[in-house]
Amino acid sequence: MSKQAxxxxxxxxxxxxxxxxxxxxxxxxxxxxxxxxxxxFRPLGYPLSYYMTCQGSLGIFVILIFxxxxxxxxxxxxxxxxxxxxx
Amino acid sequence: xxxxxxxxxxxxxxxxxxxxxxVFIILMAIAEQAGMSAxxxxxxxxxxxxxxxxxxxxxxxxxxxxAYYVAGRQVPTVFNGMATAADWMSGASFVAMAGGIxxxxxxxxALLVGWTGGYVLVASLxxxxxxxFGCYTVxxxxxxxxxxxxxxxxxxxxxxxxxxxxxxxxxxATGTIASVALDIPFGIAVYVGLASILMCSMLGGMRAVTWxxxxxxxxxxxAYLLPVFWISNKMGAGFFPHFMLADExxxxxxxxxxxxxxxxxxxxxxxxxxxxxxxxxxxxHSEVNxxxxxxxxxxxxxxxxxxxxxxxxxxxFTTPSVKTARRSVGWSLFFIFLLYSSAxxxxxxxxxxxMDPNLSTGIIGKSISDVQALDWYQNWNQANLMFVSDFNGNxxxxxxxxxxxxxxxxxxxxxxxxxxxxxxxxxxxGGMAAAMSTADGLVLAISNALSHDIYYKIINPKAxxxxxxxxxxxxxxxxxxxxxxxxxxxxxxxxxSVIWAFDxxxxxxxxxxxxxxxxxxxxxxxxxxxxxxxxxxxxxYLIWVRNxxxxxxxxxxxxxxxxxxxxxxxxxxxxxxxxxAPDAATQRMVDEVRVPSGKTVLAKSH
Numbered sequence: 041m042s043k044q045a046x047x048x049x050x051x052x053x054x055x056x057x058x059x060x061x062x063x064x065x066x067x068x069x070x071x072x073x074x075x076x077x078x079x080x081f082r083p084l085g086y087p088l089s090y091y092m093t094c095q096g097s098l099g100i101f102v103i104l105i106f107x108x109x110x111x112x113x114x115x116x117x118x119x120x121x122x123x124x125x126x127x
Numbered sequence: 128x129x130x131x132x133x134x135x136x137x138x139x140x141x142x143x144x145x146x147x148x149x150v151f152i153i154l155m156a157i158a159e160q161a162g163m164s165a166x167x168x169x170x171x172x173x174x175x176x177x178x179x180x181x182x183x184x185x186x187x188x189x190x191x192x193x194a195y196y197v198a199g200r201q202v203p204t205v206f207n208g209m210a211t212a213a214d215w216m217s218g219a220s221f222v223a224m225a226g227g228i229x230x231x232x233x234x235x236x237a238l239l240v241g242w243t244g245g246y247v248l249v250a251s252l253x254x255x256x257x258x259x260f261g262c263y264t265v266x267x268x269x270x271x272x273x274x275x276x277x278x279x280x281x282x283x284x285x286x287x288x289x290x291x292x293x294x295x296x297x298x299x300a301t302g303t304i305a306s307v308a309l310d311i312p313f314g315i316a317v318y319v320g321l322a323s324i325l326m327c328s329m330l331g332g333m334r335a336v337t338w339x340x341x342x343x344x345x346x347x348x349x350a351y352l353l354p355v356f357w358i359s360n361k362m363g364a365g366f367f368p369h370f371m372l373a374d375e376x377x378x379x380x381x382x383x384x385x386x387x388x389x390x391x392x393x394x395x396x397x398x399x400x401x402x403x404x405x406x407x408x409x410x411x412h413s414e415v416n417x418x419x420x421x422x423x424x425x426x427x428x429x430x431x432x433x434x435x436x437x438x439x440x441x442x443x444f445t446t447p448s449v450k451t452a453r454r455s456v457g458w459s460l461f462f463i464f465l466l467y468s469s470a471x472x473x474x475x476x477x478x479x480x481x482m483d484p485n486l487s488t489g490i491i492g493k494s495i496s497d498v499q500a501l502d503w504y505q506n507w508n509q510a511n512l513m514f515v516s517d518f519n520g521n522x523x524x525x526x527x528x529x530x531x532x533x534x535x536x537x538x539x540x541x542x543x544x545x546x547x548x549x550x551x552x553x554x555x556x557g558g559m560a561a562a563m564s565t566a567d568g569l570v571l572a573i574s575n576a577l578s579h580d581i582y583y584k585i586i587n588p589k590a591x592x593x594x595x596x597x598x599x600x601x602x603x604x605x606x607x608x609x610x611x612x613x614x615x616x617x618x619x620x621x622x623x624s625v626i627w628a629f630d631x632x633x634x635x636x637x638x639x640x641x642x643x644x645x646x647x648x649x650x651x652x653x654x655x656x657x658x659x660x661x662x663x664x665x666x667x668y669l670i671w672v673r674n675x676x677x678x679x680x681x682x683x684x685x686x687x688x689x690x691x692x693x694x695x696x697x698x699x700x701x702x703x704x705x706x707x708a709p710d711a712a713t714q715r716m717v718d719e720v721r722v723p724s725g726k727t728v729l730a731k732s733h
Contacts (some may be wrong), residue, residue, distance in 0.1 A: 066244035085373025
């Protein structure tokens with residue numbers, strides 16, 4: 041397999057992991073809105089469903105993007121695809 | 128004071144700007160104590176900030192194509208994040224979102240999840256690759272990747288439909304704020320708003336819009352957070368509201384049942400006397416919990432729409448590299464998070480201020496004539512955004528006898544909660560900044576697509592730069608004017624039109640953009656089918672449901688993008704597979720795009 045194909049395969053796998061995490065916190069958990077509402081686990085005292093919609097999921101997305109960017113940079117570096125100044 | 132290049136001095140320039148703005152707020156507060164009238168303070172806030180933006184717009188004037196279209200591709204990561212946040216957070220986020228949550232509770236909080244989760248898609252599926260492509264506009268990517276004028280034209284069509292729907296809502300928002308703050312009729316105020324928008328973008332295109340958007344972000348975030356913290360502290364709800372409002376959330380539910388939410392209903396005759404567009408402040412919160420699909424489908428549409436809206440995507444064309452484009456998405460979302468996580472807090476505090484009889488600001492249970500004598504009630508009633516009526520004739524204001532427009536929640540809360548008027552002036556300036564920054568981005572996205580993709584690429588490829596940029600500016604003016612004329616008609620509320628825009632963008636552009644990078648086999652015929660059939664089927668579904676159609680799968684007029692994008696995906700895959708695979712040159716181009724290093728696919732200036 042060529043270097044470029046390997047790079048793309050790693051990039052694609054990284055995408056799938058990222059999208060899986062994204063799916064859980066943007067769609068997955070909201071199938072259980074009623075269960076979350078009734079849950080005894082109440083972060084900062086808020087009902088869990090309320091907390092996830094107004095802070096929880098949002099914060100996770102921010103962290104997820106930075107984590108995604110860091111790991112993608114490492115993948116690019118590994119294959120020597122890092123951009124140089126002035127490119 | 129400032130030496131060297133502007134770009135190297137950005138932190139200093141915007142630091143001084145922020146300090147100056149804070150000093151201005153303090154001066155206004157002093158002026159208020161000295162007896163300056165509320166009306167004058169409002170005028171000062173709006174006029175002063177708009178003047179600053181126009182000044183930045185004038186300083187950024189340019190006659191170079193790459194400065195006009197992509198700000199010279201040298202906007203640093205964090206500043207591009209701020210500019211994107213301002214570009215993104217519109218009048219809908221600032222003025223209407225807290226209102227939506229306030230009235231409809233949990234169901235509308237799907238907007239918070241959708242409008243943030245979409246950025247994960249932007250970062251992982253699109254932004255870095257489109258940056259590597261080196262295009263000026265989104266149709267530029269579609270036109271070059273798939274080849275052919277038809278693909279380019281279809282992309283321009285979808286872009287125009289989505290962005291134009293969006294921009295009328297923003298001009299509506301600037302008009303609302305200008306009409307309240309400057310005390311002029313709405314029909315005139317929309318043109319005042321338009322003039323301010325054009326001043327920021329006409330001379331300098333993307334470069335001017337970038338630097339005004341950073342300035343607008345600073346104003347809007349101060350204007351949103353300051354009242355939230357202030358009211359929370361004043362009410363004794365906690366010094367850091369985001370972590371400390373659990374008791375208040377519970378208290379609202381308690382008050383709602385105490386005041387007979389759900390058991391007392393207004394008759395149709397009573398409701399007919401309420402001005403159009405206003406709603407009672409309470410609806411049952413639990414309804415949506417029982418139908419997760421309603422929540423999820425709205426979130427999905429907003430996420431896919433985020434990743435297809437051209438005015439957001441084009442912000443990532445302005446960063447110096449692919450790596451910075453990726454990181455910049457993270458910063459954008461961080462800056463958006465600061466405001467979005469505060470919206471539910473503001474809605475909670477605002478609702479409690481009105482409802483809680485233990486607070487001096489509470490009005491439910493007071494006598495109707497007392498409420499009607501309140502200063503702020505009279506102001507907002509005059510603007511057609513508040514209404515009370517003694518339906519049961521007992522002389523006391525009941526929960527079901529108070530009505531409010533969604534737009535008023537953010538704008539009126541500081542007054543309702545008894546904050547000094549200077550804060551209301553600040554909030555008006557913030558709302559103006561939010562609506563203007565988004566309108567700028569949108570008008571620019573449309574006029575750039577028309578001037579670059581239609582005029583330059585299709586009609587007159589030999590046009591000189593100067594001529595292209597003049598055409599771009601004339602189009603900018605015409606589109607803005609058309610947007611204002613439609614906004615003056617007030618066809619749909621701010622939040623409703625914005626949600627439609629996301630559905631339009633998602634119907635036509637989501638899959639053609641994503642598959643352009645991630646599926647090499649996708650070809651021009653497939654992309655054209657995907658864009659046109661997606662847009663047509665989505666629009667047809669919207670019209671059908673609007674005219675009393677039953678719909679299917681629980682897809683409503685707010686989520687018609689689900690139908691549109693599915694049709695788009697299916698038709699794009701089928702048509703691509705039954706027609707010829709893209710040629711070797713196109714395949715090589717896709718390979719190029721997938722590697723971050725090396726030259727962009729399109730030349731630096733084209």
